[in-house]
Amino acid sequence: MTALAMVAEFDDVAGWTADAVELLGERHAVPAACRGTASPAALAWLAEACELAPGMRLIDVGAGVGGPAAWAAERFGVRPILIEPMPTAGRAAARLFGLPVIAADGRKIPLRPATADAAWCLGVLCTVRDKAAVLREIHRVLKPGASLGLSVVVARGPQVLQVPDGNHFPTCRELDALLEGAGFEVLEQLDQPGRAPLSWSRRADQVAAVVARRHRADPAYALAARQGERFTRLFATGQIAVHLIHAVSRPAVQPMEET
Ligand SMILES: C[S@@+](CC[C@H](N)C(=O)[O-])C[C@H]1O[C@@H](n2cnc3c(N)ncnc32)[C@H](O)[C@@H]1O
Known part of the structure; x- marks a missing residue:
């Protein structure tokens, strides 16, 4: 069952964010709609690692408000499906962003096998208990050899205190095993991608300020804010960190024919 706080964080705040962007102007859209701790530096690393190019079909699993996919479409000319x-x-x-969105769970993506040239899954895995199911499903819809770009909030040690509701942070070692088990080969990883510049974070903060002004009294706002405070504390105390991964989809092993 999805935690109430996650519905507040991922759904209520999402709608309020879009309203606030419409008030402040479209330059605010991408920074405000990147909700998986993505910075332009992290997105650029993932886009270059995945060798995104014009016309490629990129699926973004757990796309949220669509900021990362819109950024990739604008900068690299990919055709995203959210x-x-x-x-x-x-x-x-x-x-x-006017992008195509499919309302679906990452454990059951309504696309045919081998339809995507690349996939992103940013800030999602820590919010999902059955991470293996999501990774297997992404593997199914990716073409063999295609790239997966991941941004994952990982646990730095065996215990994380005061975890935000509904989150389950994997360690890097657990993540490697999950990827291997789902049919991926990890090619490259990056710890602590660069922070967003002020020009970016200022726009995201302005949108957040409008949301706060309009919705501070709403119980959903308080729930989402508490989630955010817990994340901030865990990052500040070094218990969790953002980790980027570039992996490629290994071809599925065909069962041996009996003679
Ligand atoms: C932290 S947000 C990140 C959103 C977006 N990827 C970004 O970077 O801005 C996590 C997103 O994962 C989505 N999510 C949670 N569980 C999911 C699942 N089982 N399948 C697909 N998406 C899921 C949430 O609804 C939310 O939009």
Whole structure:
């Protein structure tokens, strides 16, 4: 069952964010709609690692409000498809960026096998208990040899205290094993991608300020804010960190024919 706080964080705030962007102007859209701790430096690393190029079909699993996919479309000319289970977030992404959104869970993506040239899954795995199911499903819809770009909030040690509701942080070692088990080969990893410049974070902060002004009294706002405070504390105390991964999809092993 999805934690109430996650619905507040990923769905209620998503809709409020789109409203605030419409007030402040479209230059605010991408920074405000990158909700998986993505900075332009992290997105650029993932885009270059995955060798994104014009016309490529990129699926973004757990796309949220669509900022990363919109950034990739604008900078690299890819054709994204967004997969997002939260209805208001999906509508917000379609409204802000006009991108195609499929309302679906990452464990059951309604696309045919081998349809995507690349996949992103950013800030999602720590919010999912069955990470293996999501990774297996991404592997199914990717073409053999295609790239997967991941941004994952990982646990730095065996214990993380005061975890935000609904989150399960994997360690780097657990993540490697999950990827291997789902049919991926990890090619490259990056710890602590660069921070966003002020020009970017200022726009995201302005949108957050409008959301706070309008919705501070809403119980969903308080729930989402508490999630954010817990993340901030865990990052500040070094218990969790953002980790980027570039992996490629190994071809599925064909069963041996009996003679
Ligand atoms: C931290 S947000 C990141 C959103 C977006 N990827 C970004 O970087 O801006 C996590 C997203 O994962 C989505 N999510 C949670 N569980 C999911 C699942 N089982 N399948 C697909 N998406 C999921 C949430 O709805 C939310 O939009």
